[in-house]
Amino acid sequence: MSMDDVFKALADESRRTLLDRLHARNGQTLGDLCEGLAMSRQAVTKHLAILEAANLVATRRQGREKLHFLNPVPINDIAERWIGKFERDRLAALSDLKRQLESDDHE
Amino acid sequence: MSRQFIHVTYIRTTPEKLWEALIRPEFTRRYWVESWQDCEWKVGAPWRMLGPDGEVKDAGEVLEYDPPRRLVLSWRNEFIPEAKAEGYSRCTYELEPAGDAVKLTLTHEFQTENSRLYQGVSGGWPLILASLKSLLETGDALEATKRWPENV
Structure with missing residues (x-):
């Protein structure tokens, strides 16, 4: 897979939603992922295949179940390409600040 | 969770080269924030990860050793008391040829919900893996992984 595949996979709201759900709770089955989504099971299956082909999702069989995991490695590779070595900490601080200011409920 | x-x-490398890069100190020191593993590399052998100061950061045992395909370690953090109290996690490396590259799958399993070790390493692994890839493909590791981080 190439970086093009990663960007193409990310250029879709439904697929980003699936990644958000895995980010919130890693290791879900197809059934878990479909729950509460306005997408057919078939559509979710298709999106997951695209995400897996782009290496954004990794899967693992556990008994009879197939679990889906968010694989952050390609996203990290994108960040490494454009984020300089000294910017990382400042960006993390800015991102924390933004998250704090924008959240209504906080942990 | x-x-x-x-x-x-x-x-883009061979399984043999990747295997060496995963276990040999002269490689890991370059992409894994100056850390290195002290181990006899056989099933049942004790395993320790040491930081640049020689302090034991993590420790465990070799559970499976099948070069250059599969390595399984039990893994407990040794320097963060809350993480150490969680006991052993399990870390599996799987190497599979994939065209002119090798697919490396790293699975890290934890005994406890909301594991402190999970929080610690889940953010670190992508960077270490990116640096390992960079070292093998370009001959140079990523700058961010060349030194043990100051705040840890």
């Missing part, structure tokens, strides 16, 4: 994560990366 899940008690495991899976990270997958494709590295």
Whole structure:
């Protein structure tokens, strides 16, 4: 897979939603992922295949179940390409600040 | 919440070279924040990860050793008391040829929900894996992984 595949996979709201759900709770089955989504099971299956082909999702069989995991490695590779070595900490601080200011409920 | 994560990366190298890079101190020191592993590399052998100051950062045992395909370690953090109290996690490396590259699948499983070790390493692994890839493909590791981080 190439970086093009990663960007193409990310250029879709439904697929980003699936990644958000895995980010919130890693290791879900197809059934878990479909729950509460306005997408057919078939559509979710298709999106997951695209995400897996782009290496954004990794899967693992556990008994009879197939679990889906968010694989952050390609996203990290994108960040490494454009984020300089000294910017990382400042960006993390800015991102924390933004998250704090924008959240209504906080942990 | 899940008690495991899976990270997958494709590295243009051979399984043999990747295997060496995963275990030999002269490689790991370059992409793994100056850390190195002290181990006899056989099933049942004790395993220790040492930081640049020689302090034991993590420790465990070799559970499976099948070069250059599969390595399984039990893994406990030794320098963060809350993480150490969680006991052993399990870390599996799987190497599979994939065209002109090797698919490296890293699975790290934890015994406890909301594991402190999970929080610590889940953010670190993608960077270490990216640096390992960079070292094998370009001969140079990523700058961010060349030194043990100051705040840890």
